[in-house]
Every structure is written in structure tokens, then in C-alpha cells.
Amino acid sequence: MDGFADSLRRAAVEAPASGIVEVMNHGFGRPGMIALWAGEGDLATPAFICEAATRSLAAGETFYTYQTGIPDLREALARYHDRTYGSLFGRPFDPARFIVTGSGMQAIQLAIAAIAGAGDEILVPTPAWPNVAGAFSVAGGRPVEVPMTPDPVAGWSLDLDRLEAAITPATRAIFINSPSNPTGWTADRETLAAILALARKHGLWIIADEVYGRFVYDGVDVAPSFYDLIDESDRLIFVNTMSKNWAMTGWRVGWISAPPAIIDLLANLLQYSTSGVAVFMQRAAVAALDRGDDFIAHQVARARRGRDLVHRVLTATGRVHAPPPKGAFYYFFAIDGEPDTRRLGLRLVDEANIGLAPGTAFGEAGAGYMRLCFARGEESLGAAADRLARWLEATGKQAPAA
Numbered sequence: 001m002d003g004f005a006d007s008l009r010r011a012a013v014e015a016p017a018s019g020i021v022e023v024m025n026h027g028f029g030r031p032g033m034i035a036l037w038a039g040e041g042d043l044a045t046p047a048f049i050c051e052a053a054t055r056s057l058a059a060g061e062t063f064y065t066y067q068t069g070i071p072d073l074r075e076a077l078a079r080y081h082d083r084t085y086g087s088l089f090g091r092p093f094d095p096a097r098f099i100v101t102g103s104g105m106q107a108i109q110l111a112i113a114a115i116a117g118a119g120d121e122i123l124v125p126t127p128a129w130p131n132v133a134g135a136f137s138v139a140g141g142r143p144v145e146v147p148m149t150p151d152p153v154a155g156w157s158l159d160l161d162r163l164e165a166a167i168t169p170a171t172r173a174i175f176i177n178s179p180s181n182p183t184g185w186t187a188d189r190e191t192l193a194a195i196l197a198l199a200r201k202h203g204l205w206i207i208a209d210e211v212y213g214r215f216v217y218d219g220v221d222v223a224p225s226f227y228d229l230i231d232e233s234d235r236l237i238f239v240n241t242m243s244k245n246w247a248m249t250g251w252r253v254g255w256i257s258a259p260p261a262i263i264d265l266l267a268n269l270l271q272y273s274t275s276g277v278a279v280f281m282q283r284a285a286v287a288a289l290d291r292g293d294d295f296i297a298h299q300v301a302r303a304r305r306g307r308d309l310v311h312r313v314l315t316a317t318g319r320v321h322a323p324p325p326k327g328a329f330y331y332f333f334a335i336d337g338e339p340d341t342r343r344l345g346l347r348l349v350d351e352a353n354i355g356l357a358p359g360t361a362f363g364e365a366g367a368g369y370m371r372l373c374f375a376r377g378e379e380s381l382g383a384a385a386d387r388l389a390r391w392l393e394a395t396g397k398q399a400p401a402a
Contacts (some may be wrong), residue, residue: 038357132177217327311323332371
């Protein structure tokens, strides 16, 4: 970039590089590598979803379409939400509150663009998926980290007094990801109600990322949601994606659920980027939403087994102290004697042939932690856990006595 930096936007030049990608680039292509660094499972998209896309292509659905999404998909989204949450405002979900996006990331970008810009602030409880803060920084805004509190038994928690103390006249929104990537923190109904009350008190928007809402492990089918609490006047935008529930990470299809009054505004913003999502991909999404409940249940049960396996093997080493997460599909843990987790991610590639994401990629509150994606088959996940356990045992013996 030498010779060009001075002529480019400062926010673009200073956009932070991904700490996850650094490890991925270091480990790509290594024979026998077990890669658990990315936020996706190892199952391919189910055939019934792919077949809906191929039928659409064969039928010639290759032209421009509705920027908000084809009516069939918006109606399927409403049906899915009816099954999942029961109702909204005492009646079935309205297809008019949904807009289809080219990924969950684009949904976040659109929500940010509608709410905040240069000089504004958005509060982000951390550790958090880094793309949210990065996207807002590139847009000229200032993401404000609100560090969460770890506990080796209870897990992570959000201090609501600390959250309110971070609000300034420049604050425009609070970004809430529950269940959380990377910590697995899952807000209970009372915490969500308190956050909503805080937003109402200060006139703030909430951007609710409930992508992992189906990946919960405490005997319920769906995590507590802002849908359970909101009124029609609340300033709240939900962002979501087809990626996790239906093994569709590479399809890049997401959605926004928002008050119908702002859907046209969001569609207008969408036209300045992708102008909509390909019809054949939307047909696949309809099939997933209408016929994919059994596949979601299969994935969640598989992830639960993976979570329990990883927790059992790693805590048995005596060097890992972390409770099993209540939601999402990540094990976020610290290793005794290994504070530099950015370097540790690279070392584990070289020394154990496993790929994990360093906690430093998820904000200052993530320093000292590693993220392991356990949405994998038990054979490969067990092999990875055993490799890490052997590495922990070997390096523990090498560590100098205190």
C-alpha cells in the first residue's frame, strides 16, 4: 500500500486486521490440520435446500428481483418466527417487517447505516465478534467497548451499571449479541428487559444479533429474545442469517426484522450496495425455513455433544478453567501460563496442528482467551481436544516452577 495510503480514507487504512484471519492464513493448507478457528460447522448444506436453488436456476430465475426480498421468502420468515416465538404484539409476525440481505454482516451494516455515522457511538459488550466494531469504525463511528465480567464457574456476565455509565450524548445504539460469539453468554429475560429499559430511558436503538438463538443447551429450544418483550414503538432492529442454523455459511443470505415503517429506508440503503439477493439463493432460504426444523435439532444436539466433549477433555488437564457455555457453539477459555493468546494461536498451529482463534481478536476483554468452535463431528473434535490436551500436558511440564 506504500505510496497510496495518504490518498485513502483514514478510517479504511486504520481498519484493524482480523486476528482470526492471521491464524487462518498461518495454518491454511497444512497436512492434517484440524481447523476450529472459524464460526461454522463441518456439515454441508442439506440436499433439500440445494435442490430448491437448482430448480430455481433451471426455471430461469436469474433476473433482478425485489430489493426487500421475494414475497415467498418474507412470508417464510414470518412463518418461521411464528413457530419459534409464537407471536409478536399478540398477533402473527408481519412479512412486511422483514428485508432480505446478502449475509448477516450486510444486515449489520445496513442497521448501522440507518442509525449511526461519523462522530456517533455504539456500545458493544465485549468480548464480541470483531466485525461489528470494524464495520462501524470504517463508517466513521466510534464503537465503545463495554467489558463483560468472566467467572470460572458462572461464565460471563454483563454489568448493567457499567453499560449505562458508558452512555454519552454521542451514543446512538447498543449492540447485543445473545447467545454470544465468542463467550456463549446468553442473556436471561430479566437482563434483556433491563437493557430494553435502559434503551427506552436514553432514547437509544438496540441492534439485536440473535443469530445463535437456536443453539442453547439448558433444556429449551430457543434463547430468551427481545421479541418476548418489545412494544411496537421500541427502537429495535434484529439482524440474522441463514448461515448457522441451516449450514449455509457460503450462501451469504441474511435478514433484518424491523418496524415496517423503516423497511423502505433500509431497502433504499440496500440498493446502494448489492441491490438485493439472487432469487435462486432466496428459494433455497425458503426451503430451509419451511423444512429445516429437524436439521436445526440435529445440529444443536451434535453441538451439545461437542461442547461436553471439549469441556471434559480440556478441564481434565488442570490448566483450563471455564464453564460449558449456555449458548452458541464456541468454547472460550484461558490456559494457565499462556497470557499471550495472539502468539499462542500461531504456536498451536505449529506445535499441535490445530487452529483456534485468539481472544485478542474479540476486543480488549478477550485478551488471555482462546476460542474453539465445537460445531463439529465427534471424531475430528475428539482428535483436536486430545491434541490440545497433550500439548497442555507437555508445555505444563516445561513451565518453570513458581
